[in-house]
Amino acid sequence: MQAYLALEERFRKLSGIEGALAVLHWDFATMMPPGGLDARAGQIAALQSLHHERLTAPETSALLENAGQHRKDMDIWQQANLRMMRHKWKHAVAVENDLLTEFSLAGTNCEMVWRRARADNDFASLIPHQQRVVDLARQVAAAKAEAFGCSPYEALLDKYDPGRTTREIDTMFDNLAQFLPTFLKNVLEHQRGEQDSEPLEGPFPADKQEKLGRKFMTALGFDFTHGRLDTSAHPFCGGVSDDIRLTTRYDTSDFATGLMGILHETGHALYEQHLPEAWRRQPVGEVPSMTLHESQSLLIEMQVSRGRDFIAYAAPIIAEMFGRRGSAWEAANLRRHAIRVRPGLIRVDADEITYPLHIVLRYRIEQALIAGKMQVRDIPEAWNAAMKDLLDIDVPSDRDGCMQDIHWTDGSFGYFPTYTLGALYAAQFFHTAKTRHPEIIYGIRKGDFFPLTGWLKENIHSKASLLSPNDLLIQVTGEGLNIEIYKSYLKNRYLS
Amino acid sequence: MQAYLALEERFRKLSGIEGALAVLHWDFATMMPPGGLDARAGQIAALQSLHHERLTAPETSALLENAGQHRKDMDIWQQANLRMMRHKWKHAVAVENDLLTEFSLAGTNCEMVWRRARADNDFASLIPHQQRVVDLARQVAAAKAEAFGCSPYEALLDKYDPGRTTREIDTMFDNLAQFLPTFLKNVLEHQRGEQDSEPLEGPFPADKQEKLGRKFMTALGFDFTHGRLDTSAHPFCGGVSDDIRLTTRYDTSDFATGLMGILHETGHALYEQHLPEAWRRQPVGEVPSMTLHESQSLLIEMQVSRGRDFIAYAAPIIAEMFGRRGSAWEAANLRRHAIRVRPGLIRVDADEITYPLHIVLRYRIEQALIAGKMQVRDIPEAWNAAMKDLLDIDVPSDRDGCMQDIHWTDGSFGYFPTYTLGALYAAQFFHTAKTRHPEIIYGIRKGDFFPLTGWLKENIHSKASLLSPNDLLIQVTGEGLNIEIYKSYLKNRYLS
Numbered sequence: 001m002q003a004y005l006a007l008e009e010r011f012r013k014l015s016g017i018e019g020a021l022a023v024l025h026w027d028f029a030t031m032m033p034p035g036g037l038d039a040r041a042g043q044i045a046a047l048q049s050l051h052h053e054r055l056t057a058p059e060t061s062a063l064l065e066n067a068g069q070h071r072k073d074m075d076i077w078q079q080a081n082l083r084m085m086r087h088k089w090k091h092a093v094a095v096e097n098d099l100l101t102e103f104s105l106a107g108t109n110c111e112m113v114w115r116r117a118r119a120d121n122d123f124a125s126l127i128p129h130q131q132r133v134v135d136l137a138r139q140v141a142a143a144k145a146e147a148f149g150c151s152p153y154e155a156l157l158d159k160y161d162p163g164r165t166t167r168e169i170d171t172m173f174d175n176l177a178q179f180l181p182t183f184l185k186n187v188l189e190h191q192r193g194e195q196d197s198e199p200l201e202g203p204f205p206a207d208k209q210e211k212l213g214r215k216f217m218t219a220l221g222f223d224f225t226h227g228r229l230d231t232s233a234h235p236f237c238g239g240v241s242d243d244i245r246l247t248t249r250y251d252t253s254d255f256a257t258g259l260m261g262i263l264h265e266t267g268h269a270l271y272e273q274h275l276p277e278a279w280r281r282q283p284v285g286e287v288p289s290m291t292l293h294e295s296q297s298l299l300i301e302m303q304v305s306r307g308r309d310f311i312a313y314a315a316p317i318i319a320e321m322f323g324r325r326g327s328a329w330e331a332a333n334l335r336r337h338a339i340r341v342r343p344g345l346i347r348v349d350a351d352e353i354t355y356p357l358h359i360v361l362r363y364r365i366e367q368a369l370i371a372g373k374m375q376v377r378d379i380p381e382a383w384n385a386a387m388k389d390l391l392d393i394d395v396p397s398d399r400d401g402c403m404q405d406i407h408w409t410d411g412s413f414g415y416f417p418t419y420t421l422g423a424l425y426a427a428q429f430f431h432t433a434k435t436r437h438p439e440i441i442y443g444i445r446k447g448d449f450f451p452l453t454g455w456l457k458e459n460i461h462s463k464a465s466l467l468s469p470n471d472l473l474i475q476v477t478g479e480g481l482n483i484e485i486y487k488s489y490l491k492n493r494y495l496s
Numbered sequence: 497m498q499a500y501l502a503l504e505e506r507f508r509k510l511s512g513i514e515g516a517l518a519v520l521h522w523d524f525a526t527m528m529p530p531g532g533l534d535a536r537a538g539q540i541a542a543l544q545s546l547h548h549e550r551l552t553a554p555e556t557s558a559l560l561e562n563a564g565q566h567r568k569d570m571d572i573w574q575q576a577n578l579r580m581m582r583h584k585w586k587h588a589v590a591v592e593n594d595l596l597t598e599f600s601l602a603g604t605n606c607e608m609v610w611r612r613a614r615a616d617n618d619f620a621s622l623i624p625h626q627q628r629v630v631d632l633a634r635q636v637a638a639a640k641a642e643a644f645g646c647s648p649y650e651a652l653l654d655k656y657d658p659g660r661t662t663r664e665i666d667t668m669f670d671n672l673a674q675f676l677p678t679f680l681k682n683v684l685e686h687q688r689g690e691q692d693s694e695p696l697e698g699p700f701p702a703d704k705q706e707k708l709g710r711k712f713m714t715a716l717g718f719d720f721t722h723g724r725l726d727t728s729a730h731p732f733c734g735g736v737s738d739d740i741r742l743t744t745r746y747d748t749s750d751f752a753t754g755l756m757g758i759l760h761e762t763g764h765a766l767y768e769q770h771l772p773e774a775w776r777r778q779p780v781g782e783v784p785s786m787t788l789h790e791s792q793s794l795l796i797e798m799q800v801s802r803g804r805d806f807i808a809y810a811a812p813i814i815a816e817m818f819g820r821r822g823s824a825w826e827a828a829n830l831r832r833h834a835i836r837v838r839p840g841l842i843r844v845d846a847d848e849i850t851y852p853l854h855i856v857l858r859y860r861i862e863q864a865l866i867a868g869k870m871q872v873r874d875i876p877e878a879w880n881a882a883m884k885d886l887l888d889i890d891v892p893s894d895r896d897g898c899m900q901d902i903h904w905t906d907g908s909f910g911y912f913p914t915y916t917l918g919a920l921y922a923a924q925f926f927h928t929a930k931t932r933h934p935e936i937i938y939g940i941r942k943g944d945f946f947p948l949t950g951w952l953k954e955n956i957h958s959k960a961s962l963l964s965p966n967d968l969l970i971q972v973t974g975e976g977l978n979i980e981i982y983k984s985y986l987k988n989r990y991l992s
Contacts, residue, residue, distance in 0.1 A: 012538070012542075013542045013545065013546070014542075015538070015542075016538045016539045016540075016541065016542025016543065017539075017542055017543070017546070019535055019536075019538065019539045020516050020520060020539040020542070020543055023519065023520055023523055023539070024516060024519055027519055027523060031527075031724065032739060033720065033721055033722055033723055033724055033739060034721055035719070035721040035722035035723075035738055035739065036722065036735075036736075036738055036739030038738060039515055039736050039737075039738040039739050039776075039777075040515075040739070042508070042511070042512045042515065042777060043512045043513075043515045043516040043519070044512075045512065046508075046509045046510075046511075046512025046513055046516070047512065047513065047516055047543075049509065050509070050513070050546050050550070054546070223531070224529060225529055225530055225531040226529055226531035226532065227529055227531075228527065228529055239532075240532075240535045241535075242531055242532055242534060242535040243528060243529060243531065243532030243535050243536070280535075281535075281538060
């Protein structure tokens with residue numbers, strides 16, 4: 001047990017570095033003046049390099065080896081903790097420190113170039129920087145693939161969704177790519193046949209939007225003594241479990257953007273705040289995959305907040321906050337807005353039905369990039385063709401096409417699939433929850449979220465990484481990932 | 497030269513950790529929700545420990561040794577850089593990593609206890625925690641004293657003011673402790689004979705105070721693309737040179753508190769922003785001592801901003817911002833407020849004349865604590881006796897007595913003297929500047945600070961740590977520290 005306990009101490013320190021990095025990222029997105037960029041890049045690179053150095057030190061390997069021989073003395077949490085330590089270690093040790101630093105700096109640099117290139121709609125200027133990031137990501141992927149014995153793309157994916165195979169994703173995404181375009185047509189037709197939504201006239205002052213958001217966060221059980229709400233260009237949930245930093249942005253002509261951002265990030269935040277206190281700052285105490293993390297944000301945003309029951313509770317609160325009255329502000333009309341489907345160019349603005357198609361497109365392109373079957377200069381053509389094919393949309397500019405996302409600029413290949421996998425998990429979890437516990441829906445309708453959040457905490461959040469994502473799903477819902485639940489949820493919401 | 501260049505690389509990474517720590521401290525004081533404390537303490541302890549580990553690694557010592565043999569190949573900046581590297585190294589290597597971690601955690605813990613103890617005016621509950629910090633500080637001091645060959649207190653002092661001896665401080669502080677009480681009586685009498693100041697009626701909304709502060713910061717040349725202004729319980733200047741974070745606090749019944757906080761911290765900030773860009777993230781590129789840092793904040797706050805010329809320029813701007821008019825808002829009356837002397841209990845609220853006496857008191861007590869001649873339980877009696885002796889003030893409670901400062905709770909013994917030494921340096925620098933360059937004063941009177949800040953940048957700020965603090969003082973003013981300049985400045989300002 002001594003080796004295991006020494007590992008706990010080691011990973012506690014590593015977690016301190018990870019926490020510091022989370023604060024640096026949050027500050028970068030919310031507070032940092034533009035001139036601080038170089039200094040910040042240096043701080044982040046220094047911490048990442050030290051983290052890698054320490055995680056891959058010979059002592060760590062020796063301790064992991066040694067602890068592995070004494071599994072029988074450990075309880076199930078300790079065993080799971082050792083498994084998660086190995087997971088982090090194997091990702092780190094597969095890559096040389098120098099390559100990691102090069103990758104990190106190339107990513108920061110490419111992100112800077114991208115900001116300007118996107119503003120100028122100038123993809124050509126981005127190409128060499130993005131190609132550099134792709135080349136380095138391929139080196140990282142190749143090194144990991146060799147160590148893990150899987151394909152390079154799966155090796156990257158494994159960081160965000162451990163154990164996930166491209167075969168599983170291909171099957172599900174092909175299914176969606178087949179199902180959704182036709183389904184979309186049906187929904188658009190269905191919605192054309194329904195009553196038109198009345199417009200929600202602005203303006204909506206940012207301070208009132210924030211107040212409204214805080215009200216719902218509080219109702220959902222967000223603990224403000226352990227977190228904050230701020231604004232940033234793109235909403236995110238950062239920080240550490242005991243100090244969660246949510247952000248959103250406010251559009252004074254459309255309150256729903258900011259509010260949905262808050263509700264989505266609150267889903268992430270509740271997960272973090274409900275993680276087991278006994279395992280803070282240990283790998284087993286973390287969320288096991290980004291897919292599961294996303295499932296919780298989408299469960300709150302899509303399954304709950306765009307549902308009839310939540311809107312029935314929320315409508316009068318929203319109307320009162322903005323001092324509005326009349327039929328436009330009643331639940332029926334707000335719901336029409338909440339589930340309005342309209343294919344568009346931009347992923348982050350997409351509705352629930354077209355969103356997965358944006359993901360399928362990105363998944364296919366990034367797979368090709370990592371496999372070396374596509375070069376960066378060929379992205380626009382592939383992008384625009386896929387937009388036409390999947391969404392029947394013509395892309396007028398790279399700015400609103402292949403340059404819209406930040407993910408590739410800093411080399412986060414393998415991340416995109418977790419958005420849609422998360423949506424599938426969310427549907428399956430919520431289906432189980434409300435079927436087994438009808439009081440969850442009654443609660444939501446009166447603004448009492450405890451039945452729901454208590455269930456999430458007990459069955460998902462407090463389990464942290466005790467089980468693998470798939471085992472957790474089976475334990476909670478009684479089966480593995482079942483795409484039919486997702487599809488019937490969509491039919492039920494959008495065609496009934 | 498290879499060894500030296502490897503050291504630059506090593507210290508660049510260490511500077512990345514230091515910068516990350518600066519962001520974590522700023523966030524702690526301005527943004528962090530209370531529940532984030534434990535996580536933050538862990539992050540800070542992890543980074544400090546890694547910093548220490550890396551700085552004291554055998555490779556660092558070997559490189560320092562090796563580089564020292566090739567001094568002749570280096571230019572003067574590189575030589576000075578090597579000297580500063582050695583300074584940091586000798587402080588780190590003198591103390592075991594475990595002791596450092598223990599000291600850091602005891603300090604965080606004591607600070608937490610202190611917050612509550614101070615609120616409850618309960619010194620007894622603080623004693624064991626404060627005694628623990630003192631005991632650990634004595635261990636650190638003893639280890640360093642042995643390594644440096646000086647007294648334990650001087651070993652602590654050396655961190656904030658390298659090379660300073662207690663004999664120098666004793667001489668100067670004894671001089672002040674003799675001079676100031678009598679001088680204070682004369683000033684109080686003099687001010688009683690003068691016209692009473694008219695009250696400045698509030699309220700002063702915080703947003704207008706902030707706007708006013710930003711106006712003066714901009715006028716002084718603060719670069720907002722490389723910094724921010726926020727609020728915190730105690731004003732400070734944090735962050736890194738390229739991303740400076742100022743804070744102040746706003747009292748809606750007294751705008752001067754917040755404004756003077758801003759002007760003081762802007763003095764610190766200009767120093768940081770004017771440090772040589774070519775030496776960013778290297779030891780020689782940093783401010784050489786806390787005494788010099790304080791000299792620049794006090795130069796702006798005390799020498800400049802409470803002077804006739806600044807107030808003549810600022811009065812109409814202040815009156816306009818708050819929408820006030822009449823004789824109370826004219827320069828003559830504002831000046832009466834700015835230099836009003838009134839002995840009080842609280843150091844941070846003290847005027848320029850009584851402030852050094854607060855420091856002398858703390859200096860004597862902390863010297864006794866580190867020498868083991870006083871125990872923590874004996875502090876209140878010593879404190880109250882010294883307040884009576886030096887300031888003729890009865891201390892009604894420990895809350896406003898020996899528990900008012902944060903410095904001892906986290907073990908920053910040796911820091912207090914830099915406040916008053918800084919005031920002496922400030923007077924000497926400003927005396928030289930305005931004597932040699934009369935345009936500086938003309939500039940201030942019209943709100944053109946460039947003659948002043950340009951002189952500061954050229955002669956002090958851009959020199960960073962090229963020279964020792966004392967050599968810099970001699971180079972700039974033509975002599976070593978001369979307390980008579982300070983005393984005649986006080987006489988001139990307060991008795992004429």
